[in-house]
Structure formats: structure tokens, C-alpha cells
Amino acid sequence: MNSLETVTDSLLQKAIQLRPFVGHTPLYPIKNIGDHDNVNIYAKMEWQQFGESVKARPAYRIIRDAIQSGKLTSDKSLLDASSGNTGIAYAHIGARLGIPVTLCLPENASEERKQILKALGVKLKLTPRGGGTDEAQKVARKMYEKHPEKYFYADQYSNPSNWEAHYDTTGIEILEQTNYEISHFIAGLGTTGTFTGTGKRLKEFDSDISLIGLQPDIAMHGLEGWKHLPTAQTPAIYDENMADATRAVSTEDAYELIKETARKEGLLLSPSSAANLLGALELADHIEEGTIVTIFPDDGNKYGEVFNQLF
Known part of the structure; x- marks a missing residue:
């Protein structure tokens, strides 16, 4: 083994040692917002891992x-x-x-x-x-x-490792944490890696699981990382035929939900997390029963400017 191979092998071993600290995030039940007797809403708390977000x-x-x-x-x-x-x-x-x-x-x-x-x-x-x-x-x-x-x-918008990460981890975790009873998965579209990889894994388990993509309702929005697909460059990793439905989310309504979630659930959410929750709540209004899972990509710690406006 030459010196370059030795260095590469050492670097790979360091990366492998970091693996237990990525993923394995808890599923949080939404209990105090909305009134949906036969619908359960859960969210993956993705900031609780090394790197502090779903990314x-x-x-x-x-x-x-x-x-x-x-x-x-x-x-x-x-x-x-x-x-x-x-x-x-x-x-x-x-x-x-x-x-x-x-x-x-x-x-x-x-x-x-x-x-x-x-x-x-x-x-x-x-x-x-x-x-x-x-x-x-x-x-x-x-x-x-x-x-x-x-x-x-790295080219995250075109790199298949992006969605494969969620296929191999997020999708499996959601299935196990819901006792394989998830009926709907709903999440925002940015690089689309979370939606694509998780959705592929869930559909392989049960093709009847509904996949709902969320995007901002207008091009000039305030949801960092999200794409308004009609006016933005569609990521190469995104399969446009994967979503069973696509819904629009208002930035203003998501910001208002940040305040409600803080006071009723004890969570300080980022705008993207609140937007995902908003989409899940609106979906719950339109189904009679089921288990909805969404993603909380990160918490509010990196959004001081937004919080200064709201509180």
C-alpha cells in the first residue's frame, strides 16, 4: 500500500467512526396543535445529530x-x-x-x-x-x-449520494418508529434529497403510502433552502413523477406557526420546519384517518433575524 492509499484509508476510517453520530433522530408527536381525532402527526427532529440539521x-x-x-x-x-x-x-x-x-x-x-x-x-x-x-x-x-x-x-443537487443517504437511513427510521403504520409522508422540496430518498424507501415498503411534496406558494419566498420549482432550476436528483401530490405553503403562515408551536408544543422551529408542519396540518384537515410524518430540518437557533420579527 502506497502513502496515498494509506492516507485515504485512514480518512475513510475516521469517517466510518463518525457514522453513529449521524441520523437516529427521534420522532416527535404533535399533540397540541390542530384537532384531528383519527390522524396522528409526527415529525423527525433532525437537529438532534452531528451537524445539527437534516443535511x-x-x-x-x-x-x-x-x-x-x-x-x-x-x-x-x-x-x-x-x-x-x-x-x-x-x-x-x-x-x-x-x-x-x-x-x-x-x-x-x-x-x-x-x-x-x-x-x-x-x-x-x-x-x-x-x-x-x-x-x-x-x-x-x-x-x-x-x-x-x-x-x-460535491454538487449536492445532482449527487445521488444525497438521496441515497435518506433511502438508507431516514426512510427506514420512519418505518420502524411508526411501527410500519405510516400512511402519508410530506416534506419540502429543496435539493429534494430528503423527499426523494425517503419516498423511494417508503414506496418500496408500501406503494399505498402517499408522498406529498411541499414548495413555496410564490417565487420570492422566505423559506431558505426551499425551491419554487416552476421558477427554479429543478435538481437533477428529483423524480417529478414520485410525488402523489404537491402542495403550496405560505411563508407568512409558516412564520405564524412558529409562534404557535413555541407556545403550544415547546419547540422553537425554523421557518422550514414550521412550513413542513403547516403542510402536515393542512393535509390532516383533508383526510379522515392516518399517520402523517414530516421532517423538522432544523430548529430556530440559526434564525435570529426571523425571531426578532416574531417575538
Whole structure:
């Protein structure tokens, strides 16, 4: 074994040792919001893992797979575009493994996210706010094309490791935690990895499980990481035929639900988590019985600007 193979093997072993700290998040029952006698609503509390959001799952899988394939080596920096949470997950994992991280981030990402990324040693390339993550992807791709020897371009929007992470973990966890009685899975569409991977696993178990995708009701919305698919670039990993239905969610209504959830459930949710819950509650109004599961991608700790508006 040469020195490069030895270093790669050591890096992979470090990554494998981190695996128990990714995933395995609890399923939280919503009890005090809404009035649905024969419908149960649960949410995966995804901030309770290393990396502090749902994006820990794909970030870890992307890094592990890239190390295993030899695409990510100790002499390269991980490069990607992110609205925040995937970048933060990359940063946590990269710091643990000794992998430098460079991110293209829309300049209107929350200040808390920028501060966290800087604290974790990430090199930031801020991109125009009007272009969102679509513009950030273009910038990241150009950086990689200019210096392919310098970067591993993770490309989370096209990387199958993104959805495979959820297929192998989130979907299985939901089945086990609901005693295999889930009837509906509903979640927001951003990179679409959570919806795609979890949905594939659930449909394989029972094709009658309904998959409902959520997206903002307008193009200029306030849900970081979400895509308004009619006006945004559709991620390559997304299968448009997978969703049994797609519903629109109002940013304003999601923000109002943040306040209600804090006071009735004792949870301080992020806008994305509140939007997912809003979609689940509205779905529950339209079915007679069932078990609905959604995702709480992260909590409210990185959204000080939003909380200052609400409270």
C-alpha cells in the first residue's frame, strides 16, 4: 500500500467512526396543535445529530462516498453551493475529518449561518442574493472547472449520494418508529434529497403510502433552502413523477406557526420546519384517518433575524 492509499484509508476510517453520530433522530408527536381525532402527526427532529440539521445525513454520505471512491483526498478541498444547512453539515464533518471546505453561499443567508461557517473554518464565496442557490451552483461549478486539481465538487443537487443517504437511513427510521403504520409522508422540496430518498424507501415498503411534496406558494419566498420549482432550476436528483401530490405553503403562515408551536408544543422551529408542519396540518384537515410524518430540518437557533420579527 502506497502513502496515498494509506492516507485515504485512514480518512475513510475516521469517517466510518463518525457514522453513529449521524441520523437516529427521534420522532416527535404533535399533540397540541390542530384537532384531528383519527390522524396522528409526527415529525423527525433532525437537529438532534452531528451537524445539527437534516443535511448531516447527505453531507456525511457525500463525503464518505467521495473518500471511498478516491474523488476526495487529503490534498483537496470540498467545494459546493449551499443555502446554509448543508454547508454547516459539511463544515462540522470536515472539521472532524480534517477536510477543508469551500462554499458558495447566497449573500442573503442568515448572519448566524455565516458566523457558524466562519467559526468552523469554511472559506466563503458569497453570491448575489437575487440568484439564490441556482446562481451559487453556477459559481461553484466555474470554480471547479477552473481548478479541478484543487477541489472535490460535491454538487449536492445532482449527487445521488444525497438521496441515497435518506433511502438508507431516514426512510427506514420512519418505518420502524411508526411501527410500519405510516400512511402519508410530506416534506419540502429543496435539493429534494430528503423527499426523494425517503419516498423511494417508503414506496418500496408500501406503494399505498402517499408522498406529498411541499414548495413555496410564490417565487420570492422566505423559506431558505426551499425551491419554487416552476421558477427554479429543478435538481437533477428529483423524480417529478414520485410525488402523489404537491402542495403550496405560505411563508407568512409558516412564520405564524412558529409562534404557535413555541407556545403550544415547546419547540422553537425554523421557518422550514414550521412550513413542513403547516403542510402536515393542512393535509390532516383533508383526510379522515392516518399517520402523517414530516421532517423538522432544523430548529430556530440559526434564525435570529426571523425571531426578532416574531417575538
